[in-house]
Amino acid sequence: MKAVRWLRPLVQAVAFGLATLAVLLTAVHPSSWFSATGLVSLDPLAVLAALLSARRFRLLPALAVVALTLVTGRAWCGWLCPLGSVLEWTSPVGNASPPARRWHGLKYGLLLFLLVSAALGSLSLLILDPITLFVRTVTVVLQPGLQWLIGSLQQLLYRYDWLAGVADLLDAGLRPALLAYKQPYWQHLWPVALLTVAVFAANRLAPRFWCRYLCPLGALLGLVSRVALFKRRVNNRCIACQRCARGCQMDAIDGAQAFASDAGECIQCLDCLAECPTDAIAITPHRSMDWGWEYDPGRRTVLGALGLGVASLALANASATVQQPQDSLLRPPGAGEASLQDACLRCGACLRACPTHGLQMSMLEGGWLVLGTPLLVPRLGHCEYGCNLCGSVCPTGAIPELSLEEKRRTPIGKAYVDATVCLAWSGRVPCIVCEEMCPLPQKAITLVEVPAQGGDMQGSIQAPVVNHGLCIGCGLCENRCPTVGSAAIRVRLDPLS
Amino acid sequence: MRSFGRRQLLRITSLLGLGLALGACTPHVQDAPAVPTEQPAFTPLPPQPTSTLEPPTLQPVSEGGTTPAAPPSLTPPSPTPAPAGAADVAVVHGEDPQALVQTALQLLGGIQRFVQPGYDVIIKPNICNANHGPEYASTTNPLVIATLVRLCLEAGAAQVRVMDNPFAGSAENAYVSSQVDEAVAAAGGTMEIMAPHRFVDAEIPEGRDIHNWRFYKPILDADLVINVPIAKHHGSARLTLGCKNIMGCVEDRGGIHRNLGQRIADLVSRVRPQLTVIDATRILVANGPTGGSLDDVVQANTIIASQDVVAADAWATSLFGRTPQEIAYIVAAHEMGLGTMDLSTLNVVEQTV
Numbered sequence: 143m144k145a146v147r148w149l150r151p152l153v154q155a156v157a158f159g160l161a162t163l164a165v166l167l168t169a170v171h172p173s174s175w176f177s178a179t180g181l182v183s184l185d186p187l188a189v190l191a192a193l194l195s196a197r198r199f200r201l202l203p204a205l206a207v208v209a210l211t212l213v214t215g216r217a218w219c220g221w222l223c224p225l226g227s228v229l230e231w232t233s234p235v236g237n238a239s240p241p242a243r244r245w246h247g248l249k250y251g252l253l254l255f256l257l258v259s260a261a262l263g264s265l266s267l268l269i270l271d272p273i274t275l276f277v278r279t280v281t282v283v284l285q286p287g288l289q290w291l292i293g294s295l296q297q298l299l300y301r302y303d304w305l306a307g308v309a310d311l312l313d314a315g316l317r318p319a320l321l322a323y324k325q326p327y328w329q330h331l332w333p334v335a336l337l338t339v340a341v342f343a344a345n346r347l348a349p350r351f352w353c354r355y356l357c358p359l360g361a362l363l364g365l366v367s368r369v370a371l372f373k374r375r376v377n378n379r380c381i382a383c384q385r386c387a388r389g390c391q392m393d394a395i396d397g398a399q400a401f402a403s404d405a406g407e408c409i410q411c412l413d414c415l416a417e418c419p420t421d422a423i424a425i426t427p428h429r430s431m432d433w434g435w436e437y438d439p440g441r442r443t444v445l446g447a448l449g450l451g452v453a454s455l456a457l458a459n460a461s462a463t464v465q466q467p468q469d470s471l472l473r474p475p476g477a478g479e480a481s482l483q484d485a486c487l488r489c490g491a492c493l494r495a496c497p498t499h500g501l502q503m504s505m506l507e508g509g510w511l512v513l514g515t516p517l518l519v520p521r522l523g524h525c526e527y528g529c530n531l532c533g534s535v536c537p538t539g540a541i542p543e544l545s546l547e548e549k550r551r552t553p554i555g556k557a558y559v560d561a562t563v564c565l566a567w568s569g570r571v572p573c574i575v576c577e578e579m580c581p582l583p584q585k586a587i588t589l590v591e592v593p594a595q596g597g598d599m600q601g602s603i604q605a606p607v608v609n610h611g612l613c614i615g616c617g618l619c620e621n622r623c624p625t626v627g628s629a630a631i632r633v634r635l636d637p638l639s
Numbered sequence: 640m641r642s643f644g645r646r647q648l649l650r651i652t653s654l655l656g657l658g659l660a661l662g663a664c665t666p667h668v669q670d671a672p673a674v675p676t677e678q679p680a681f682t683p684l685p686p687q688p689t690s691t692l693e694p695p696t697l698q699p700v701s702e703g704g705t706t707p708a709a710p711p712s713l714t715p716p717s718p719t720p721a722p723a724g725a726a727d728v729a730v731v732h733g734e735d736p737q738a739l740v741q742t743a744l745q746l747l748g749g750i751q752r753f754v755q756p757g758y759d760v761i762i763k764p765n766i767c768n769a770n771h772g773p774e775y776a777s778t779t780n781p782l783v784i785a786t787l788v789r790l791c792l793e794a795g796a797a798q799v800r801v802m803d804n805p806f807a808g809s810a811e812n813a814y815v816s817s818q819v820d821e822a823v824a825a826a827g828g829t830m831e832i833m834a835p836h837r838f839v840d841a842e843i844p845e846g847r848d849i850h851n852w853r854f855y856k857p858i859l860d861a862d863l864v865i866n867v868p869i870a871k872h873h874g875s876a877r878l879t880l881g882c883k884n885i886m887g888c889v890e891d892r893g894g895i896h897r898n899l900g901q902r903i904a905d906l907v908s909r910v911r912p913q914l915t916v917i918d919a920t921r922i923l924v925a926n927g928p929t930g931g932s933l934d935d936v937v938q939a940n941t942i943i944a945s946q947d948v949v950a951a952d953a954w955a956t957s958l959f960g961r962t963p964q965e966i967a968y969i970v971a972a973h974e975m976g977l978g979t980m981d982l983s984t985l986n987v988v989e990q991t992v
Binding site: 572573581585618 | 808837928929
């Protein structure tokens with residue numbers, strides 16, 4: 143049993159490495175299963191929530207995780223979950239003064255709240271799913287931070303001829319998986335980073351605080367674990383030395399109950415087996431159901447979650463964004479508000495795949511019901527004319543999978559010129575960058591002559607006009623418009639669509 | 640109270656570093672696109688009086704290709720003097736791109752004039768987007784590029800790298816969609832990704848409007864830069880040809896759009912491509928620079944080659960029924976003495992194969 147002391151960290155490290163690499167490679171091999179999409183497909187909570195909200199059931203690999211849990215309990219949490227592993231590595235050792243045991247019940251409440259919200263049509267709470275949290279952190283925080291750091295290091299090295307080779311080597315090794323061809327800029331980097339930081343900071347209160355008390359996926363797998371085949375049992379060789387209880391990173395072992403553990407809390411790390419001086423602990427097959435801990439979800443938790451779900455939905459539907467949607471609420475090609483609300487897993491695979499990083503995670507731009515869904519922000523990145531990756535990586539089809547030809551015919555919005563801001567329309571400067579950029583075979587931006595004004599200018603200059611019959615709202619014009627701040631040509635939702 | 644130890648110091652520094660790194664990634668620090676300033680409209684300039692121009696003299700230039708401090712000369716540097724009778728501008732018509740390139744270079748006096756054994760050669764085609772295949776004439780014909788790669792290697796070049804910095808789509812994708820990747824690999828050359836760290840601030844001593852810009856350093860350092868644009872329509876510049884193709888050598892292209900003609904000429908004065916081969920096998924006559932409709936593609940079956948990028952561009956305007964005087968960057972480059980747009984003073988050899 144001592145082997146578990148090195149075997150489990152090894153398995154965790156490999157699983158964490160593979161998961162991180164899979165997320166990074168989403169941008170390189172989007173159609174492969176070894177991607178964020180593949181990782182999210184393993185998540186039973188995302189599958190169950192999407193099943194309740196959109197009645198879509200596409201992620202069969204998640205059944206394998208449920209099957210694993212039915213046999214071994216929450217081994218996923220103890221051995222495989224990439225977020226759980228990092229949380230364990232960053233946790234203080236020991237379990238000196240754990241919070242009250244009823245805190246364990248929090249995660250069941252959160253799980254029920256999430257499932258009720260899902261059943262009522264919004265998957266926004268999936269932003270608290272550990273897998274989506276992991277994908278989002280890698281995509282929005284880790285990768286851009288590393289790209290900036292490595293890029294700066296490369297520039298520094300490249301200044302010296304004898305070190306330039308190192309900079310080139312870094313490039314050859316890390317591009318394009320870690321070094322995207324463009325530095326990503328995320329408008330909601332700070333909220334995403336702060337949520338991650340909060341999850342890690344909670345480790346200071348107790349080891350694996352998130353996994354113990356908050357993780358909704360852990361709660362779901364915990365419920366399944368109650369009927370799992372293999373369970374931990376303590377026999378009469380126990381000398382009540384307390385070592386197992388003190389060392390348990392999940393605080394799953396109750397000294398008051400003869401060091402029995404809760405199958406719903408035990409993550410099968412097997413540390414207690416290695417720790418036990420008398421070999422009093424065994425993980426053996428049992429056909430029983432483990433229920434009746436003081437924090438197990440009861441009537442009050444269920445009613446509370448139901449109430450929260452209904453109340454939040456009611457308030458979200460009564461908020462201004464529903465009555466007055468913003469015209470900048472541009473969605474990936476073919477994706478509608480409804481399908482994003484109830485089928486988008488908030489996993490962030492599309493954010494990672496989008497080569498221009500124009501797809502950004504929304505906060506409350508579209509309201510609570512669509513929190514965490516992808517938004518196109520053309521000023522940060524346009525929708526590339528030759529790209530249909532967002533639809534091909536979406537695990538649920540919330541962004542439809544369109545062929546390149548279909549995608550090129552699917553409008554996201556329409557571009558509008560603001561003549562009061564446009565440099566050319568002011569008559570001061572010849573500037574038709576938007577027309578040059580328009581990627582359509584027959585340009586959706588045409589030119590008219592306007593009188594030149596100011597300075598020693600005479601005659602006329604060309605100014606842009608958008609042909610809305612052709613424009614698909616890709617936003618390349620808005621992205622490249624040379625005005626400061628918001629562009630003089632801006633993509634807005636098409637009132638006719 | 641505990642003393643402030645090594646661990647605390649490390650923790651605080653790493654947290655600070657992480658914070659700075661994340662701060663640098665938020666959108667507000669992204670470079671604002673440059674604003675065009677006031678400049679005269681694109682009014683056609685009157686033709687330049689030719690009497691002020693000396694006939695081109697093909698002078699050998701010292702080691703290192705571009706010598707920034709050198710006074711403007713009428714001809715771009717070339718490694719060896721042209722043999723007698725060599726064309727200043729070679730224009731070859733025909734259907735086989737490979738034969739066109741070979742013949743054009745023979746007319747200029749052979750590739751050996753430009754490539755010496757052991758040379759580090761960079762070929763700069765136009766691979767501006769990842770949207771369309773080469774048949775749409777928005778990217779340089781891969782056969783033209785591959786032929787040049789082969790000729791350089793046969794002449795003893797140590798390595799031949801091919802690169803561009805697309806404005807629509809990633810270089811990785813554009814190299815594949817343009818089919819240049821495949822053709823260059825088969826010819827023995829290498830495709831290079833123009834990685835951000837290799838762009839460096841460089842002086843433009845002869846610049847009239849801009850005096851430094853961020854250039855791709857390997858292009859400035861190469862023994863020989865072969866400029867291989869595709870001739871096509873372009874909104875703001877009217878046509879994109881050899882001089883315009885040099886815009887792919889710099890990082891901030893948005894900023895060049897302000898006073899476009901002069902700034903393109905300023906860039907050319909720094910890069911000074913020693914050989915320009917304009918691919919006009921297929922030309923895009925409308926909706927450039929990206930195109931996307933075969934209706935706008937004309938099979939022009941022509942290659943224009945010259946050591947004088949301005950002269951090559953000047954000839955190529957005729958394919959579109961235009962004159963050099965109408966293209967602001969050709970006029971600006973001519974005025975700076977980077978070449979001549981007055982073809983009557985040059986030995987233009989036209990041939991059909």
